Amino acid sequence: MKIAIDAMGGDFAPLETVLGALEAVRETKHIDVVLVGDETQINKILEDNNEINNPRVTVHHASEVIGMDEHPGQALRKKKDASVVVATALVRSKVCDAVIAPGSTGAAVAAALFGLGRIKGIDRPVIATPMPTVNGITVMLDSGANSNSKPKHLVQGALMGSEYAKLLLGKENPTVGLLNIGEEATKGNEVVLATYPILEKMKTINFKGNVEGRDIPKGAVDVVVCDGFVGNVVLKFAEGLVTSLTQLIKDSIMGGSIFAKIGAMLIKPALKPIAKKLDHTESGGAPLLGVNGVFMISHGSSKAKEIKTAIKIATDLVERKIIEQIRQTVEIEGAVKYEYDE
Amino acid sequence: MKIAIDAMGGDFAPLETVLGALEAVRETKHIDVVLVGDETQINKILEDNNEINNPRVTVHHASEVIGMDEHPGQALRKKKDASVVVATALVRSKVCDAVIAPGSTGAAVAAALFGLGRIKGIDRPVIATPMPTVNGITVMLDSGANSNSKPKHLVQGALMGSEYAKLLLGKENPTVGLLNIGEEATKGNEVVLATYPILEKMKTINFKGNVEGRDIPKGAVDVVVCDGFVGNVVLKFAEGLVTSLTQLIKDSIMGGSIFAKIGAMLIKPALKPIAKKLDHTESGGAPLLGVNGVFMISHGSSKAKEIKTAIKIATDLVERKIIEQIRQTVEIEGAVKYEYDE
Known part of the structure; x- marks a missing residue:
């Protein structure tokens, strides 16, 4: 190799x-x-x-x-x-x-x-990014290769993401969700509305319907399919939010009492696995599929x-x-x- | 009244x-x-x-x-x-x-x-949601009224969001950013590419160019303009991520040593202002503008x-x-x- x-x-x-x-x-x-x-x-x-x-x-x-x-x-x-x-x-x-x-x-x-x-x-390759969730990893794609996806691009993304999740997560039949603004098949913009019925008919993926933004960190599905514009915004937002929260917490502790500082020291070992989970250098990056x-x-x-x-x-x-x-x-x-x- | x-x-x-x-x-x-x-x-x-x-x-x-x-x-x-x-x-x-x-x-x-x-x-009303950031509040709009925005809808959103931010944040000339996947004016999907030059020409807003997902929690601008599909996904993702992180931290502490549990108790008062900041019931909701x-x-x-x-x-x-x-x-x-x- x-x-x-x-x-x-x-x-x-x-x-x-x-x-x-x-x-x-x-x-x-x-x-x-x-x-x-x-x-x-x-x-x-x-x-x-x-x-x-x-x-x-x-x-x-x-x-x-x-x-x-x-x-x-x-x-x-x-x-x-x-x-x-x-x-x-x-x-x-x-x-x-x-x-x-x-x-x-x-x-x-x-x-x-x-x-x-x-x-x-x-028709278009996609970037498949592994995101840490409460119960493991969710593959989100596209996370930035195409910012004007049509239904066929999302469908191809679902297909490729599913194959990637099989290898990355070791799951035989990974679940696939379409990122949307509601659970119902009748919700969403023109592109996702047209994508939903095609995903439903596909033989090679385990389509579970729409997922909302809040379902991603919950790990509701193994693969989240979305346009590269949305995926990129969400991914960078997640990085920014984690950084900002960490900063806010650090500032609060430094500005807090001596008890808060001692508390922070005592709590640190328990939080290490979470910090590791959120550390993107653990993932190695994302394949272009x-x-x-x-x-x-x-x-x-x-x-x-x-x-x-x-x-x-x-x-x-x-x-x-x-x-x-x-x-x-x-x-x-x-x-x-x-x-x-x- | x-x-x-x-x-x-x-x-x-x-x-x-x-x-x-x-x-x-x-x-x-x-x-x-x-x-x-x-x-x-x-x-x-x-x-x-x-x-x-x-x-x-x-x-x-x-x-x-x-x-x-x-x-x-x-x-x-x-x-x-x-x-x-x-x-x-x-x-x-x-x-x-x-x-x-x-x-x-x-x-x-x-x-x-x-x-x-x-x-x-x-042409279309927008929902203007106040989001907590490191240094205050950023108004994000549209956060769910329109999921197929055209440039004119984003432009009208920028205008209305700016007026709302003046009242909500008490700023005379609030800064406005266009949510995008890169800082450069040449980045993005068709809609934001067409929106950028119009925002640049407007007289009544203080346009600062593109902002990326990571800039929102940083509070880089006072008003973030985006399509309702993207805004809704980001908003719900933020709620989900905060909930999931809190759950992960609680689980780690409960599964951790006695020191971790004591640490959590000591640290709690210092973190209260952050919890309050992230609590959406503090905001009262969002106006439809x-x-x-x-x-x-x-x-x-x-x-x-x-x-x-x-x-x-x-x-x-x-x-x-x-x-x-x-x-x-x-x-x-x-x-x-x-x-x-x-």
């Missing part, structure tokens, strides 16, 4: 991306890595870590980097030798089995689309631990043939596809 | 609605209430509370109620004597100055639209305290002439309106 890593992607590249890759190599026997980016910088880090001669760690030079604030389409046209583009090409040419792309989500999606192409029957290859998008703020986790998830997805699974499911649902495609 | 209350609305009606109205009367000198609904039930509660002869408390009989799970449009056509319809009619006929409507949001919006009509220049009259929508789960707060906010909005303010602003922005209306 060989994983290509855009070593220049993200706020702490290349140091943290390289360190994360090295950790993945050390902790496993079967994962080799190809570090794509500025070879001088990468080699320096490998030397510092005494890994320059490790045969399982290869450096593949790429002379350019796409920054967080560049326009993805324009950057891709201009920078043919960008690290994320070169890493993707290594999967296309079958040198590598999967890509890890930290940094600009827009650039990653564009590189994957142009480099790998879409799976036949899938619907392209012809395993492609993980990691946070721009990724540190070594997150990169390592992303590499392991990507390896798992390759081994369990997620792309094949999606292809087969698309084939089974073919009839539905044509019906809603008109 | 006379406030009409749909005494039959919500899960705890008529007991809690009547008790809330009585509290508002007791705590003020200038607020009279008209309790609309089943007079036998309401009179019984007034008798039990020795308020049956209070001249500031009137009962107006209405023989029907619209339930939480009824289709708003259908219910409104069938139930001409529904309490929410009759309460709204009392404002239309100028017997009362404002309506308090707990219970079904859909029925409330429909009753307000048909009963009061829209302010000239406003854009109809010809002050109309407050309260939670279906409203208890007396929330009803009382809603009555006080409604009174404030009447005294500070919110409807007049919106009319004037619409007039100033007239040119913009025609430009985007085409």
Whole structure:
């Protein structure tokens, strides 16, 4: 198994991306890595870590980097030798089995689309983000690849999300909910109203009807299907709310009595598992589903631990043939596809 | 000042609605209430509370109620004597100055639209929900009245939300942000992309550009403008996340050591202000802006305290002439309106 890593992607590249890759190599026997980016910088880090001669760690030079604030389409046209583009090409040419792309989500999606192409029957790829809930993990998709989804895009998302949840959650028949503003099938905007009856008819998913915003943190379903605009807003809102609440609580304790400060110290160990649950670096990022290859998008703020986790998830997805699974499911649902495609 | 209350609305009606109205009367000198609904039930509660002869408390009989799970449009056509319809009619006929409507949001919006009509220049009314943030309150709108907003609806929402924030937050020039999936003006779905340049040109609002989901709990702007589908999902997600987090923390403490339990007791007083901040009954509900009259929508789960707060906010909005303010602003922005209306 060989994983290509855009070593220049993200706020702490290349140091943290390289360190994360090295950790993945050390902790496993079967994962080799190809570090794509500025070879001088990468080699320096490998030397510092005494890994320059490790045969399982290869450096593949790429002379350019796409920054967080560049326009993805324009950057891709201009920078043919960008690290994320070169890493993707290594999967296309079958040198590598999967890509890890930290940094600009827009650039990653564009590189994957142009480099790998879409799976036949899938119109737009989606980002499938695992969200912590009271009783485990819920996969929310799309969380930002498409912000103008039509019913067919949501339907394809439901199909792919369901396949991903089978692998990630180890559930045979994961439940799928359509994110809406009410439980009834007659509620919602034009897009979800048209999506509901198609999801109901599908053979390969376990559709449970509409879910509301409050059902996501409850873990009411395994897969939440929504448009990328809504998903992205909710995801960032969740991050912001957790950060803000933590800040409010800290401020209250610091401004509180000595008893409050002692209380905070005593309570801390009990709260550690929750903090861990809410820590997005635990998740490793989110796969882009619907392209012809395993492609993980990691946070721009990724540190070594997150990169390592992303590499392991990507390896798992390759081994369990997620792309094949999606292809087969698309084939089974073919009839539905044509019906809603008109 | 006379406030009409749909005494039959919500899960705890008529007991809690009547008790809330009585509290508002007791705590003020200038607020009279008209309790609309089943007079036998309401009179019984007034008798039990020795308020049956209070001249500031009137009962107006209405023989029907619209339930939480009824289709708003259908219910409104069938139930001409529904309490929410009759309460709204009392404002239309100028017997009362404002309506308090707990219970079904859909029925409330429909009753307000048909009963009061829209302010000239406003195509669709919006629900403006005050959300607690790290540094105060942010008004989010629309939070559920329209789930297929076009640019003009978002623009009108920005205008009305800004006027509301002036009164609610006491700020002369409240900041307005457009909820989006990135900061740049070139990001987002078709609707927000078309909305951005119009907001930029407006004379009566202090537009600060796009805000992302994470900016809402930070309190980055005073007014967050979005489509009702997105707003509703975010609002319910926030409620769900706070509930789930609280549950997780309680479970961790109960399952934790004796030190964790002592710590929780010590820390509690310092966290009280935060719990209060997050308690939606503190807000009293949200006004429906854009109809010809002050109309407050309260939670279906409203208890007396929330009803009382809603009555006080409604009174404030009447005294500070919110409807007049919106009319004037619409007039100033007239040119913009025609430009985007085409």
